[in-house]
Amino acid sequence: MADRSRDPEPVVASAGSFxxxxxxxxxxAHLAEQPALAAGTVDELEAHLRDSLDRLEASGLSAxxxxxxxxxxxxxxxxxxxxxxxxxxxxxxxxxxxxxLIGVQVWGALSGLLLSLAVAAVVRGYAGRAFSESDxxxxxxxxxxxxxxxxxALSLAVCAWLIVGKGPRMVRWLGPxxxxxxxxxxxxxxxGVATLMVMAxxxxxxxxxxxxxxxxxxxxxxxNLVRIVQVLTFVVLTLVLIRRRYGQSSRAIAHxxxxxxG
Amino acid sequence: MLSKELTAASTVPLVLSVLTEGExxxxxxxxxxxxLSGGRIAWTEGMLYPVLHWMEHERLIESEWRQGETGRRRxxxxxxxxxxxxLREEKRQWQIVHETLNQLxxxxxxxT
Numbered sequence: 251m252a253d254r255s256r257d258p259e260p261v262v263a264s265a266g267s268f269x270x271x272x273x274x275x276x277x278x279a280h281l282a283e284q285p286a287l288a289a290g291t292v293d294e295l296e297a298h299l300r301d302s303l304d305r306l307e308a309s310g311l312s313a314x315x316x317x318x319x320x321x322x323x324x325x326x327x328x329x330x331x332x333x334x335x336x337x338x339x340x341x342x343x344x345x346x347x348x349x350x351l352i353g354v355q356v357w358g359a360l361s362g363l364l365l366s367l368a369v370a371a372v373v374r375g376y377a378g379r380a381f382s383e384s385d386x387x388x389x390x391x392x393x394x395x396x397x398x399x400x401x402x403a404l405s406l407a408v409c410a411w412l413i414v415g416k417g418p419r420m421v422r423w424l425g426p427x428x429x430x431x432x433x434x435x436x437x438x439x440x441x442g443v444a445t446l447m448v449m450a451x452x453x454x455x456x457x458x459x460x461x462x463x464x465x466x467x468x469x470x471x472x473x474n475l476v477r478i479v480q481v482l483t484f485v486v487l488t489l490v491l492i493r494r495r496y497g498q499s500s501r502a503i504a505h506x507x508x509x510x511x512g
Numbered sequence: 513m514l515s516k517e518l519t520a521a522s523t524v525p526l527v528l529s530v531l532t533e534g535e536x537x538x539x540x541x542x543x544x545x546x547x548l549s550g551g552r553i554a555w556t557e558g559m560l561y562p563v564l565h566w567m568e569h570e571r572l573i574e575s576e577w578r579q580g581e582t583g584r585r586r587x588x589x590x591x592x593x594x595x596x597x598x599l600r601e602e603k604r605q606w607q608i609v610h611e612t613l614n615q616l617x618x619x620x621x622x623x624t
Contacts, residue, residue, distance in 0.1 A: 291565070294538065295558060297586045301539040302557070325558035333559055337566035 268314040274299065277321060282422070282496065284331030285345035286338060289425065289497035299324060348421075348491040349413070355484055356412055359448040361405040366452035368397035425496025428489055441485045446478060514553055523555070523563050524572075525602040528595055531573060535590035537580075538564060564589055572598050 274296060281292045299320050306316035324330070335342050376390045428434045514522070530536060530544050538560055545553050567573045572595035575587050591599075 291561065293585075294561060294587045297537070297584060298539045298557065298561075300584065301586075323557045325556045329556070330558045330562075333562040334565070337562045338569070 268312070268317075270303075270313050270317060273317055279422070280327045281330065284327050284334070285342045286331050286334035287327075288341050288344070288495060289493075291334065295324060295330075344491060345495060348488065348495060349417075351484060351488045351491065352417065352421075353409070353413055355445065355481075355488065357405065357409050359445055360408055361402065363448050363452045363455075364401035364405050365398060366455040368401040369394065370455040372397045421492045422496050425492050428493040429497060434489060434493070438482070438485055438489055441489075442482050445481045445485065449477065449481070519553065519555065522553070523560070524567065525599065525606060526553070527560075527563065527567065527589075528572065528591065528599040528602065531589060531591045531595070532599065535588045537586040537588050539586075541589070567595070570594075 277299070278292055278296060281287050281295060282289075287295075302320040302323060303313070303316045306319055307313060311319065372390065372394045375393070424437065428437060526545055527541060530541050533544075536544065539557075541564075542555060542557055542560060545555070564573070564575070568575055568589070571592055573589045574592050575589045577585055577587050579585050
């Protein structure tokens with residue numbers, strides 16, 4: 251008893267509690283950080299790892315030891331990422347395209363809405379006042395500029411928070427779920443409707459501030475139809491890219507094929 | 513152990529040759545090469561996959577996800593006709609190197 255308490259690392263005690271599927275899941279997440287490693291490639295490497303684990307465990311290693319050896323034999327995520335980037339540069343490009351698409355949409359919706367709101371607020375605030383002399387316009391113009399700057403700063407901050415802070419985790423969560431056709435359609439419809447509502451809101455803000463615009467109704471309708479098609483195309487493209495890049499989770503495979511180690 | 517350069521140069525002919533025995537997934541390919549070479553050709557295992565994907569892109573081989581006997585899903589690779597042609601060419605070239613070196617090494621040392 252006294253001897254055991256002096257052990258610096260209770261290796262044997264922890265061996266029983268080693269969570270293999272959890273460890274594989276974290277390993278997969280490391281691999282997925284490499285832009286050149288698409289979901290299908292990570293699946294293939296996982297199948298390899300599990301074959302390797304079987305053989306190592308059969309030769310007498312514990313699950314944890316086998317995992318460490320097998321992971322080492324496969325190679326580091328960085329080295330693998332570099333090799334895959336050499337043979338399939340398009341996958342790296344795909345990853346960039348995905349984040350550019352997400353960025354363009356979030357930025358477009360957000361900055362559009364906030365800018366319209368800022369302009370509307372300033373214009374409404376000064377509505378009804380008479381401006382006889384031109385230097386009286388300095389106030390409204392300065393307020394307008396300030397409002398727009400604030401709106402831009404706010405869009406930038408929210409964009410950064412959403413995409414850099416929350417984005418990777420959100421797409422990793424969404425990716426495997428998009429394999430289901432109905433989830434895909436629902437996500438597309440949801441995102442599309444959300445974007446259209448943001449567009450509508452900025453239109454309402456524009457009308458509310460009393461800026462009907464010089465366009466005819468037919469022109470406006472055509473313009474809006476084009477934008478709706480554009481929004482839906484972007485949304486579907488983004489979802490397809492997310493599914494391709496983050497399509498399958500380790501846990502989904504483990505459950506489907508009963509790889510539980512128990 | 514093979515040098516890094518020779519390992520890299522021999523990967524494609526090795527993969528093509530193993531696949532003439534029938535379709536195989538990555539792990540089985542590695543095991544087969546290790547077994548035949550007596551453990552002297554040891555790839556960093558993950559590094560085989562970029563090569564396989566490149567070979568598939570070049571249409572030398574083709575792949576298919578399938579469930580194996582154990583129930584595990586694996587990606588199986590098999591030769592395409594272009595791959596067989598590429599292997600014939602590889603064979604010809606490696607035999608040139610092999611025969612030339614063999615002749616040189618078989619000759620009794622003239623000087624020294």
